Amino acid sequence: MPIVHLTPSDLEARTARAVAAATSAGRALGFDVADPRVLHDQFSVVVHLAPSPVVVRIPVALPPGLDGAPQTARQVRELAVVAWLADRGLPVVRPSPLVPREPVRRDGFSMTFWEYVDVDASRQPDYIADAALAADLHAALRDYPGELPFLSPLSETVPTCLALLEENPGLLAPADLERLRAEWTVLAPVLSSREGFARVFPQASLQPIHGDAPSYNVIRTAAGVRYADFEDVNLGPVEWDLAFxxxxxxxxxxARAAKVGVRPLDPAVLRVMDAAGSLRMVASYALVPQLPRLAEWLAQPLALWRTKPFAGGVG
Incomplete structure (x- = not known):
């Protein structure tokens, strides 16, 4: 499938269209949107419908195959999980209580609506210390009753990204693409199904997990930390949330897991999750045409991946 490389003007136009769609959808829902403000513009455009206390997240750079119905299903899962956690008192950025709890499609975009929270810029992140937050989150998520896909950030996206890279030479150096393909051949049987994972790691339990580095995906407010960005929520080993x-x-x-009743990390599983995380980052070069600045962000992880053992020692 040939891909289109977006120019700076293309990106500006995409952001403008996303803001316009969010504004239109917000006004249709009855909100005062006198001063919409872009809070974030990377894989998603995040818009505060000021002065209303509502934030809209509009994904704009998606892995191949994750638009349309799969995207809607992903958003529905996220809203359901976060609402469930909020109902149990976990500090999360909640779905907006002012709108129905479902994605809204407008002008070609599928968007979700969230409560607005004030970020405390004086509170600096400490990703190592915040690993304790992941243990608390896992303790809360363990009893989530809804159905979730297995390791979807890997099983659903790496194969499609790999296929796109193979169909569009030049996004990744040939030697890197060859290694990426070979590593996925080794790791896919472990990472694509619960059964395959259990054959290699029968001792490692699975449970609902955040899916995208919860130590990084928190928002710091004057009242404390709130968990955010559950787009990749899935069923998997807790080690996936601790990669890197x-x-x-x-x-x-x-140390925190022992206090809240969560199993300790399995070093062998963690090594494979680190390898899988690197693999996913390299596969993300498939998204560079949609988000050109991603090439700069991925340069260091790519260089580090080249120095690591093949497939984390698996196979």
């Missing part, structure tokens, strides 16, 4: 935090982060997590 290293031994120090793992120690912080395990």
């Amino acid at each position: 935090l290293g031994a120090e982060g793992a120690a912080v997590y395990d």
Whole structure:
């Protein structure tokens, strides 16, 4: 499938269309949107419908195959999980209580509506210390009753990104693409199904997890930390949420996990999740045409991946 490389003017136009769609949808829902403000513009455009206390998240750079019905299903899962956590008192950025709890499609975009929270810019992140937050979140998520896909950030996106990279030479160096393909061949049987994972790691339990580094995806407010961005919520090993935090982060997590009744991290699983995380980052070069600045962000992870053992030692 040939891809289109977006120019700076294309990106500006896409952001403008997303803001216009969010504004139109907000006004249709009865909100005063006198001063819409872009809070974030990367994989999603995040718009505060000021002065209303509502934020709209509009995904604009999606992995291949995750638009249309799959995107809607992903958003429905996120809204359901976050609402469930909020009902149990976990500090999360909640779906907006002012609108129906469902995605809204407008002008070609599928968007979700969230409560507005004031970010405290003076509170600096500490990703290692915040590994303890992941343990608290896992303790809360463990009893979530809804159905979730298995390791969807890997099983649903790496194969489609790999296929796009193969169909469009030049996005990734040939040697890197060859290694990416070979590593996925080794890791796919482990990461694509619960049964495959259990054959290799029968001792490692699975549960609902955040799916996208909860130590990083928190919002700091004057009242404390709130968990956010559950777009990749899935069923998997807790180690996936701890990828790249290293031994120090793992120690912080395990200390907190022991207090809240969550199993400790399995070092062998964590090594594979680190490898899988690197693999996913390299596969994300498929999104560079949609988000050109991604090439700069991924340059360091790509260089580091080249120095790591093949497929985390699996196979």
